[in-house]
Amino acid sequence: TQLLEQSPQFLSIQEGENLTVYCNSSSVFSSLQWYRQEPGEGPVLLVTVVTGGEVKKLKRLTFQFGDARKDSSLHITAAQPGDTGLYLCAVSYNNNDMRFGAGTRLTVKP
Amino acid sequence: DAGVTQSPTHLIKTRGQHVTLRCSPISGHKSVSWYQQVLGQGPQFIFQYYEKEERGRGNFPDRFSARQFPNYSSELNVNALLLGDSALYLCASSRGAGLELFFGSGTQLSVL
Numbered sequence: 150t151q152l153l154e155q156s157p158q159f160l161s162i163q164e165g166e167n168l169t170v171y172c173n174s175s176s177v178f179s180s181l182q183w184y185r186q187e188p189g190e191g192p193v194l195l196v197t198v199v200t201g202g203e204v205k206k207l208k209r210l211t212f213q214f215g216d217a218r219k220d221s222s223l224h225i226t227a228a229q230p231g232d233t234g235l236y237l238c239a240v241s242y243n244n245n246d247m248r249f250g251a252g253t254r255l256t257v258k259p
Numbered sequence: 260d261a262g263v264t265q266s267p268t269h270l271i272k273t274r275g276q277h278v279t280l281r282c283s284p285i286s287g288h289k290s291v292s293w294y295q296q297v298l299g300q301g302p303q304f305i306f307q308y309y310e311k312e313e314r315g316r317g318n319f320p321d322r323f324s325a326r327q328f329p330n331y332s333s334e335l336n337v338n339a340l341l342l343g344d345s346a347l348y349l350c351a352s353s354r355g356a357g358l359e360l361f362f363g364s365g366t367q368l369s370v371l
Contacts (some may be wrong), residue, residue, distance in 0.1 A: 153301075189364060190362075190364050190365075191263070191349050191351070191362025191363050191364055191365055192302065192349075192360075192362050193362070194359055194360065194361075197359075237301050237302075239301070241357055242304075243315060246292065246304035246307055246315050246317060247292075247302075247304065247360060248304065249301030249302050249303070250301050251299070251300050251301050252300075252301050
């Protein structure tokens with residue numbers, strides 16, 4: 150079983166729509182990170198959430214860490230074609246490696 | 260400033276061959292990590308090196324090895340290539356363990 154389960158696996162929406170993607174686990178984490186990966190590129194860190202219940206906003210992106218620090222969500226308002234990409238959640242494991250979920254592949258159509 | 264650079268960008272090998280992938284970290288970063296990303300999956304941790312010493316190893320066979328040089332650049336070596344080794348190999352650097360990772364664009368390895 151995956152340490153981090155991301156849903157949905159694929160999401161295709163029209164420009165201007167809102168969406169939420171999820172990252173769930175049965176384990177408790179001290180922090181959780183969200184990355185975005187575009188085709189042909191490596192992942193780029195978007196945010197790190199640390200405190201249970203924490204909400205962070207990055208322009209049209211809102212990240213929330215669950216109260217129990219087992220899950221997280223990413224909400225995008227008024228999605229744009231530039232938001233297209235693979236959204237990955239990740240947690241630090243043994244302080245030496247990051248464990249990633251399988252990701253949500255988002256396509257925003259103009 | 261230059262980001263993390265990886266070479267080559269693409270590589271085609273046949274089963275049984277050996278491959279060496281290279282990574283140059285961001286200037287000032289002493290930690291380099293290697294990840295394997297197969298199609299449709301998130302990156303999987305292979306190795307982490309800090310100050311030229313191995314600090315972490317993922318669940319990969321001994322065919323995979325790596326090293327870090329005095330200038331903090333790194334090589335990933337894979338022997339006896341299998342079809343299943345086909346993947347995007349990502350290198351990431353950071354100032355230290357547990358700190359923000361900065362990824363390169365990866366090497367796309369195809370094993371035929």
